[in-house]
Amino acid sequence: MSKVRLKTSRLRSPLTLLILTALAALQLGTGLPAQAVQALTVSAAISQQNGSSQTVTGYVVGQPTASNTVVTSSYPNDYALALADSAAESSTSKMLYVQIPSSFRAGFGLKSNPWLKGSQLTITGTTSAYFSHPGLTNSTAFSKGGSPSDPTDPTDPPVTPPTSSDYDTTYYKNAVGKTGAALRTSLHSIISTMTKINYDTVWNALQDTDQDPANSNNVIDLYTGKSLPKSQHGGGVDDWNREHVFAKSHGDFGTTTGPGTDVHHLRPTDVTVNSARGNKDFDNGGQPVAEAPGNFTDADSWEPRNAVKGDIARMLMYMAIRYEGGDDFANLELNESTNNGTSPYMGKLSVLLKWSAQDPPDAFEKKRNDVIFTKWQKNRNPFIDHPEWATAIWGAA
Numbered sequence: 001m002s003k004v005r006l007k008t009s010r011l012r013s014p015l016t017l018l019i020l021t022a023l024a025a026l027q028l029g030t031g032l033p034a035q036a037v038q039a040l041t042v043s044a045a046i047s048q049q050n051g052s053s054q055t056v057t058g059y060v061v062g063q064p065t066a067s068n069t070v071v072t073s074s075y076p077n078d079y080a081l082a083l084a085d086s087a088a089e090s091s092t093s094k095m096l097y098v099q100i101p102s103s104f105r106a107g108f109g110l111k112s113n114p115w116l117k118g119s120q121l122t123i124t125g126t127t128s129a130y131f132s133h134p135g136l137t138n139s140t141a142f143s144k145g146g147s148p149s150d151p152t153d154p155t156d157p158p159v160t161p162p163t164s165s166d167y168d169t170t171y172y173k174n175a176v177g178k179t180g181a182a183l184r185t186s187l188h189s190i191i192s193t194m195t196k197i198n199y200d201t202v203w204n205a206l207q208d209t210d211q212d213p214a215n216s217n218n219v220i221d222l223y224t225g226k227s228l229p230k231s232q233h234g235g236g237v238d239d240w241n242r243e244h245v246f247a248k249s250h251g252d253f254g255t256t257t258g259p260g261t262d263v264h265h266l267r268p269t270d271v272t273v274n275s276a277r278g279n280k281d282f283d284n285g286g287q288p289v290a291e292a293p294g295n296f297t298d299a300d301s302w303e304p305r306n307a308v309k310g311d312i313a314r315m316l317m318y319m320a321i322r323y324e325g326g327d328d329f330a331n332l333e334l335n336e337s338t339n340n341g342t343s344p345y346m347g348k349l350s351v352l353l354k355w356s357a358q359d360p361p362d363a364f365e366k367k368r369n370d371v372i373f374t375k376w377q378k379n380r381n382p383f384i385d386h387p388e389w390a391t392a393i394w395g396a397a
Contacts, residue, residue, distance in 0.1 A: 039122055042085045042096045046134040048127050055124040056096060056136055058083030060117050063110045064097040067132045072117065074363065078109020080130070087118045097135040098123055100142075106358075108142050114360065115163065120145055165385040172382065179392040187321050187382050187389070194379035197263070199255045202242055203233060205263045209371045213364065220364070222267035222311075223277070223292045223304055235271060243269035245312055246319040247279035251330035251344030259323050259332065263372050264381050265315040277302045281338040281347040282312060282355075301338040301348070310359030313352035314383040317390055320346075321382070334394070349394060356383070356390050 040048070042058040061084045062070040070082045070092055082095040089095060100109055110116060125139035168176050175186040197205060207230045212218040218227040221240060228240050235241065245265040253259040269277075273292045286298035294305030304312055316334060325331035330344035337347045361369075361384045369384045383390055 042083050043094065045096050045127055045136065046094075049129060049134050051126060051128050053124065054127050054136070055122060055141075056083065056127075057120065057122045058085055058096060059087035059089070060110070060119050060121060061087065061089050061095060062117065064092075064095075064131050064133065068092050070095060073114070075110040075114060078105035078111045081108065081110055081116070081121075083121065083123070083136075087120075092133070095133075097130040097133045098125070098139065099130050099135065099137040101139055104139065104142050112358065112360070162388050163386055167380065167385060171380060172385070175382070175389075183389060184321060184393050188324050191318070191322050191379045191382065192326070194377045196257050197261055197376060198257050199242075199261050202261055202263060202266055205372075205376050206242065206266065206268050208375065209263060209368045210268050219268045221273075222269050222308060223273050223289075223295050224270055225294075225305060225307060226270075228268065228270075233268070237272060239271050240268045241271050241274055243267050243274050243277070245315045246332060246346055249279045249342050250340055250346055251323075251332055252342060253323075253329050258327055258329050259319065262319070262322070263376055264318050264322075264379075267315075281340055282316070283338045283348045283351050306359065308359070309355035310357075310361065310387075311365050313356040313359075313390070314361070314365075314381060314387070316346050316352060317356070317383045317394075318381040321393075322379075353390055353394060353396065356387060360387055 039055045039057040042056060045054060045056040048054065060081050062072040062082050063075045064070050064080050064082050065076065079100055081098050081100060082092075083098055084095045106112055108116065108121070122141075122143045122145065123136060123139050124141040125136040127135075128137050129135050130137050165172060171190065175183055175190060178186055207219055210219040210222075211230075212220050212227045215227055217230055219230055219240065220226070221228055222243060222245075232238070233240050243266065244260070245267060246259070248254055248260055251259070255261065259265075270291065273289065273295075276289060276291070276297060280297065280300055280302045282303070283301035284296075284303050286296035286301060286303055289295040289297055292305070294307075296303040319332050320334050323329055323332040332344050332346070334349040334352065335345045335347050336349055337345060340347060365384055369381050373380045
């Protein structure tokens with residue numbers, strides 16, 4: 001100890017003092033002060049269900065819905081997720097059930113962010129049972145990856161990560177890796193190669209593309225979500241008809257073959273509700289629509305139900321990229337107006353970008369894209385396959 005005291009009295013550099021302090025701490029048996037939180041593995045957190053505050057790192061494997069049940073798709077809500085030490089884990093006994101507080105649900109709930117499955121997360125919370133299963137509750141910090149040093153602010157908007165598609169090396173090979181104007185030009189070239197159908201054929205196409213997964217005799221109404229008989233289409237009050245999501249009067253393309261018959265933006269809709277929407281642009285707000293709960297409208301805009309907000313945004317984005325002024329039709333565009341009238345524009349772009357991020361493509365929308373591609377038009381909606389291309393072209397909302 002005499003040599004240590006001698007050096008301490010002579011050396012003045014901060015680095016030397018730090019080293020000597022550490023040595024002294026070790027000699028006293030106290031150890032060095034912790035410089036970072038040491039995260040537990042999932043298996044360690046499962047064995048330490050003692051109500052203590054812990055930070056745990058693991059892979060998202062699904063959403064717990066009961067003590068022995070974890071779903072891996074069609075997530076019912078954003079309230080919980082299951083972590084495991086392996087992304088391929090299938091045994092619930094090796095999973096930690098994590099309760100997601102309301103402030104973190106938009107960024108980490110699986111219904112809003114299904115792409116998180118298989119991702120590594122680091123979460124700080126209380127090790128206590130959830131769903132009568134080893135869990136982590138009252139969480140105070142979530143971060144992507146294995147380090148808790150940079151937690152995500154719960155107020156941050158959800159970010160659409162890069163995705164991959166089965167068609168990246170074939171259909172989209174000339175678009176992958178591009179952004180901005182170059183991406184837009186490439187996608188326009190790709191999706192403009194298509195089979196065009198006439199307006200009468202649209203009736204048959206919609207009965208195929210929008211078929212109710214639970215009843216093959218019905219279609220799903222876009223705005224109400226109701227299941228309606230396929231045969232009940234026409235102009236009657238209780239019938240469904242062909243809704244042009246990009247209003248056909250915006251650019252005056254009507255129902256002629258081309259944008260007027262493009263199934264990527266045509267959907268089955270109750271006749272009365274279709275009439276109420278008219279040719280309005282899209283935005284948040286307005287009065288409730290009595291015949292379509294969850295929808296709202298005012299003098300110049302329409303807000304659809306939450307479940308199809310992203311669908312509508314991606315349909316309009318498709319139209320803006322597909323129809324660029326060729327084919328003897330107007331150049332369709334998205335803008336910030338909700339009073340576009342007969343101009344070839346649809347708004348409100350900033351709202352559509354938010355809707356696209358908040359409501360990512362679901363199984364119904366993806367299957368619809370596949371059916372249009374394989375059976376009807378031979379082209380795809382790229383914003384369903386790659387939702388992140390919306391911000392790559394138009395920027396963030």
